Amino acid sequence: MDPAIVAAVLAFVAIGGAGIAFSGGGQPAAASKRVKAVAGATKVDRRKQATEMAALKRKQTTQEALRELSASEKQSRKRRFSVKGQIAQAGIKLSVPAYWMMAVAAGLALALVGFLVSKHPVGALAGLFIGALGLPRWVLSVMVGGRQKKFSNQLADAIDVIVRGVKSGLPLGQCLRIIASESPEPLRSEFQALVDSQAMGVPLETGMQRMYDRMPLPEVNFFSIVLVIQQKTGGNLSESLGNLSSVLRSRKLMKEKVKALSAEAKASAGIIGSLPVLVGILVWFTRPAYIAVLFEHPVGNLILLGCAVMMSMGIFVMHKMVNFKF
Secondary structure (H helix, E strand, O other), X not given: OOHHHHHHHHHHHHHHHHHHHHHOOOHHHHHHHHHHHHHHHHHHHHHHHHHHHHHHHHHHHHHHHHHHHHHHHHHHHHHHHOHHHHHHHHOOOOOHHHXXXXXXXXXXXXXXXXXXXXXXXXXXXXXXXXXXXXXXXXXXXXXXXXXXXXXXXXXXXXXXXXXXXXHOOOOHXXXXXXXXXXXXXXXXXXXXXXXXXXXXXXXXXXXXXXXHHHOOOHHHHHHHHHHHHHHHHOOOHHHXXXXXXXXXXXXXXXXXXXXXXXXXXXXXXXXXXXXXXXXXXXXXXXXXXXXXXXXXXXXXXXXXXXXXXXXXHHHHHHHHHHOXXX
16 A cells, blocks of 8 residues: 555544544533532532521521510519519518508508607608608618619629530539529529529529519620520520620629719719708707798698609709619
């Protein structure tokens, strides 16, 4: 065979093979790459959708928990302001009938004192009203305020105990029992009631609501919200409670700063509010005939009533000006 023909055939085969390789041989590889890219994108989209659905479900659960807490807050507000609720907040073992018996006794005693001082039935009625309704409520409010102040000062330390216990591997119930056994009053009794209710099978949400009824403080409400939401939706409990502890300590620091800055205004309000009463008492002891006309004459009685109303309004306004709630 002619060598030129053989060379031409081989050159034709080589050119044809190269053309096939460059034109059609790479298509399956490119197609497989495109299929893999589409499959990977589908997997990424599915993962993204699953993550978004989980986040949305957790958000809805959190919103439902907040709505339930808001509804229970409105229902328990009336119970907290009742006599029974005030006695529970004060932490004293006293029944409602015994409270009213003591209030009536105090009212009768002050009515007798008012009648002996003023020689008039109006003084007796004023003493009865103050002794039966005003004085017992005021004593309860003072006891409740002192107990709530102690509790709010101790709550941040209790939350730190829970944070350290959870980080070390202890369950939440064990941390609550540690607080109930080793904390001072009133923290001990409140957490002991919470632990006892859980031992009886009461849910944590209900136990925290009862604690908030006995101790209606914003700090307790924050603590309850964190525990209830973490129980329903999950999450890092130690981190959430650690942030809450920092917030509570910052609130306490801010409260002390406000107290220091408003101390002068409170002292001025106290002096201005007590000055007319002190002057009246001094005039009564030095020249009783000069001031007795206010108690004996009807016009003097009206003047005293107007003075009492205006003084009450002034004291109320000054109290609102120098007291800050946040």
